[in-house]
């Protein structure tokens with residue numbers, strides 16, 4: 082049984098007159114395995130003795146969605162359609178506005194229940210609201226992305242990791258359970274398979290931004306995600322805590338694109354980590370509190386990022402309606418930035434100069450190039466990169482807009498709560514505290530070139546990027 086805490090009904094319709102399939106509208110969690118929303122759809126279908134069908138709706142013009150992102154997503158979905166077919170679960174690829182397409186789809190199929198996954202982002206919630214108002218069948222959402230569902234973890238916007246962490250740690254033993262096997266209803270065999278998605282046709286009919294090309298270094302899809310995870314656990318985790326902050330090393334997991342598109346479940350990552358290292362969740366949480374060396378220390382550091390920081394980002398976007406603008410900053414940060422709004426900027430760059438990496442700072446240019454060419458900037462440099470945009474633009478509003486635009490355009494893991502929270506942290510003190518006051522930044526934490534130089538070999542990083 083799927084834990085009831087993971088499920089919320091989002092309309093008030095008690096039961097349906099329809100006797101058709103349970104429809105899982107997949108959006109953020111694009112995978113078959115380890116997916117609580119799909120498992121819940123199967124559970125409800127078994128109870129009604131009806132089949133499950135899965136629908137994904139591609140918004141034809143997803144603002145800023147680039148060829149890079151669309152290609153990664155479609156390849157993953159194509160792989161998933163095959164895996165669903167093995168289970169005799171039909172997959173429908175819809176195109177248009179989800180609030181129109183999903184309503185028509187559920188009617189055409191005489192669906193008895195509609196289930197969606199959860200996203201704290203504006204688009205997704207607006208689609209859900211429209212659909213909830215229009216359908217005449219029960220509509221549920223399942224948080225299949227977070228280990229502890231966002232609405233269970235906290236009922237308000239948290240101040241920082243230090244306030245969310247104890248709540249998550251308390252709830253993790255309850256929610257960090259192994260996923261059950263997928264059991265379909267006997268009626269699944271009756272699901273009709275009248276169509277197969279024509280992926281070539283879809284690709285040729287999408288108006289994505291072709292200037293941002295697909296990537297070769299990362300393979301999309303659930304199977305590839307599991308391989309990257311296995312490689313990380315067997316070879317990179319043991320040095321994670323020391324290597325992850327050095328951009329000249331390949332010390333991070335590279336899982337963020339898979340997690341963003343839901344091709345991998347964060348819960349699976351934690352379960353595999355614990356199993357492969359013979360650890361229990363309590364070992365890692367205790368060590369997270371006390372600090373530790375060795376396998377436990379590395380595991381604790383990684384879980385702090387993957388669970389606490391990631392779920393904190395969902396919390397921020399879920400409870401803060403201004404998650405992608407300075408209006409979402411805490412009052413102290415808005416005040417200090419306002420007080421320094423007229424401070425002289427030593428350098429001022431336009432969006433085009435920033436986008437093309439034409440600043441006086443070779444490190445910044447290299448980081449920007451990493452994002453444009455590789456589609457993924459190193460985690461340490463993302464902070465430096467964003468803070469310099471604040472330092473070199475005319476206003477914090479402009480800086481925020483540019484940072485979001487660049488990140489969402491070029492980063493394969495962009496358009497994600499982690500990106501909105503990361504930018505708000507860097508520019509607006511979200512989840513941070515006031516620091517020493519200085520020009521332009523006011524009390525927002527500053528990062529300098531000198532600080533970066535003391536952490537890693539800047540020239541080596543620049544040379545690696547120049548070589549491509």
Ligand code: FAD
Nearest residue numbers: 333334335336337386387390391460463494495499500503
């Ligand atoms: P690892 O170090 O291997 O971490 C594993 C996972 O933990 C990540 O995949 C991610 O899910 C989570 N994680 C790690 N660091 C953070 C963090 N600081 N906050 C929240 N979760 C974290 N992350 C994105 O997924 N998408 C973005 O668009 C994005 N934009 C960012 C922009 C800025 C300005 C900043 C400061 C951070 C941003 N981050 C973003 C957070 C972080 O930098 C990336 O998650 C991380 O670098 C992804 O690489 P990885 O999977 O190899 O990381």
Ligand code: FO1
Nearest residue numbers: 108109138139140146150200202204205496
């Ligand atoms: N989800 C969808 O349901 N439909 C889409 O067309 C879609 C496009 C898309 C493009 C880039 C990207 O990074 C994610 C995309 N997603 C899409 C998934 C997305 O994570 C969620 O739907 C968001 O929560 C919506 O804001």
